[in-house]
Amino acid sequence: MKIKDLKKVYMVGIKGAGMTAVAEILKARGIEISGSDTTEVFYTDAILKKVGIVFFETFQACHLEADVDAVIFSTAYSTENNLELKASQEKNLPLISYPELLGMLFEEKLGIAVCGTHGKTTTSAILAQALLVAGADPSAVVGSKVLDWNSSALSGQGQYFVAESDEYQNKLRFYDPWSVILTSVDWDHPDFFPDFDSYKKVFKDFVVKIPKTGFLTVWGDSRNCLEIADVANCNVLTYGFGEENDYKIINHQTHLEGQNFEVIFKEKNLGIFQTTLSGKHNVLNCTAVIALCNAMQLDLEKVRTGLKVFQGTERRFQQIGMFDLSILIDDYAHHPDEIKATLSGARARYGNKKIWTVFHPHTFTRTKTFLQDFAQSFDDADAVIVIDIYGSAREQQGGVSSLELVKLINKYHHDKAEYIEDIEKAVEYLRERAGNFDVLITMGAGDVWKVARKLLNC
Template sequence: MNIKGKEIKTAYFIGIKGVGMTMLAQFLAESGVSVSGSDNPENFMTTKVLQKEKIGVLAPFAVKNIPSKVDLIVYSSAYNAENNVELKHLLAKKFKPLLLIYAVALGEIFSQYDGLAVCGSHGKTTVSAWLGYVLYKGGLSPNVLVGAAVPQFKGNILKGRSRCFVAETDEYQNKLQYFFPQGVLLNNIDYDHPDFFKTEKDYVKVFAEFIKKIPSQGFLVFNADDKIVLKVSADCRGQKISYALHNKGADYRATDLSVKNGRQYFSVWEQGKNLGRWSILLSGEHNVYNSLAVIATAKKLGMNFFDIKKTVLSFTGTERRLQFLGKYQGALIIDDYAHHPTEIRATLAGVRTMYAESNIITVFHPHTFTRTKALLGGFSQSFNDTNELILLDIYGSAREKQGGVSSLDLLQKIKKNSPNLKISHIPTLEQVTEYLKAKVTKNDLVLLMGAGDVFRIGENLLKK
């Protein structure tokens, strides 16, 4: 593999356990590069993927970890010379290997293919994995990089033989600036990451600038029900392909949604032509939108509707997206990554529809102080579809360990909006685990929700 004019035979990752870093490390390993890395000693959700790929991980961070001979070093944006001894050592050296931050490294690889960027505030992981799976089953041999493990893949990625490269691309810290796509899937734009984007205008601008980079021979697949997406799509120079549930002018539409026997059913229309009833295994209206994005893109890339319909149905999802972990005392334990008010509402609505008879106990782990504070009003109106809500203490990121808001502030806001909701604040994962052990019965559904390590509650409950 060649990056920035240099042949890469060996690569070392600083902060390799991050989901994006694991994704890229696995892709390089599958491409024949010898890969190793370093991180903190704790187990992460990516640990099993790295072990399965036989990628060596050294812990903790230390200068002695750095290989004496290595072609490429990739480092996570969570680290810098002030908080990481390995980076501090490397940046002080006069002669060093090719040293790239994660987003730049991924962008360099992406540019060597016919890159298809999946972006937007919500649904990136599901759409990337779903599209990759459909294209793979359709014989297109795509390269696919997803920010979560996919049970129907080998870890987070698919290494294909074609020039097609599907990548989940993240707007945070304006990582989109490093990508030059042939095609873009844009699912939605909904203000997030207030620690980096100080205003909604700043946030939208990143997507608007990204859409302008699509070449005239490229294409944009976009959600025409999202008013902000509809506005920024006007600046696309390439072909525009729209999908919607409500906008009757969209190229692809889904109508007459229903749920039966654990599946969602809906009619699909292409430019006014009825393509019949389709079904998917994933719950929630948001996943109907996700499926339309996949259907429209797969058709654009040459697949026929018969094969698309068959493979869209058989996709089972990704880890940490409504992932069934098991049963405890007869109760269903489900884990989900939702950490934004819109995601929480969509996920809970889907769970309520799919499990109408269950007593839903939601355990929410607020993620970062800045997000919780900036979106406090939205969070307070997001839990109407749960029977009980447990709030953990806020999960701080590597960049912030405390802030001007607490879970008790959120609790008071939710109580004001939903006075009849049973809600409690239980600070730690261990305390919540003990609470659930004493409480749950076979009629309960425990939904673990958040972008941090709330999934560990499920692991602890299901330990044999």
């Protein structure tokens, strides 16, 4: 089946970030869209309403119409746990998973996949924004709302299709990219990948598919990324702070408004680049985009402008307002290395200000596997509040607790961490301590963002 064969589709789990993005693209092509999800409100509710997509907030077999060309579903659901998918199977309706649909979209254009353990969302958004400003009119699917677009998708007429490409459940096997940005490789998703070698294999199997005419842009300071790059048959571009990189970052400076840096390519200084984003990791993300755009022979001055004006994405070090005199920031960090990078960026930006963190561990499997690493991730925070683990419906609950993590953090940092069981109690605790902190960062892949939002409304 091809995208051109679709006239009417039903989408199960339509409020997922990627699902909403592809729904926008299909809607822009004139395809009739309906779907379903839970009653919980996400940022995607507003996007779906804006583009005129109506959906149900329950899963019921009666929602399915017999004349749909396909039922598209989030991989969070299956015929075993969802009534609509089970009914679709019984009615012999074509079932297409989200990654399969994304693969179909890739087939139509020159697909650029942004993958890696960390930084996928931000880097794919920066790349799409740079292509947009450079006049390439791209299509794009990003796993969060891009503040510049007030959307998570672009439906351009140009030849490039940018997609945030997730390695979990080996979704990468569905994509045949023209080019790839590989931001980082650190073991994650231990519920699916039993060891680091199995995790790295997914990326190796992916980059070997890049054609000789395409590009693999990799973080050259990472031995793991270079190991993946060794199997590629295409043009490989390395970027980073190290001397051996093709695109070398120099003169990096951090200030309250963001960061400045310069990039050297083949002994030529490409000039000063600016970003409002925080952290060295975002300088790396920007440089990945600079490297690929330069290799694609795009107008580098327009790319420079695209980076400078880029506002960021939702839940990626997003400043959402003030509580009393404190800055409220929300971030998606849920892996030890992401926490370190986020807090390091915050410390560089805010200096000696008191930085407090509310951390919501995401999944029991990840928390248990990386417990020691999590405990040593909060060096740049002055205080840490840890709430109960946000468990996944796909995993067995238990085996580790947030209280264990707090005890371990305090083993390394005396009395830095405190266990508070839920969001409401965390909000109450912080209200009572207004003035004790200058910056509050909520971190996690679950619904910890509610803490900052509730404080904002105090």
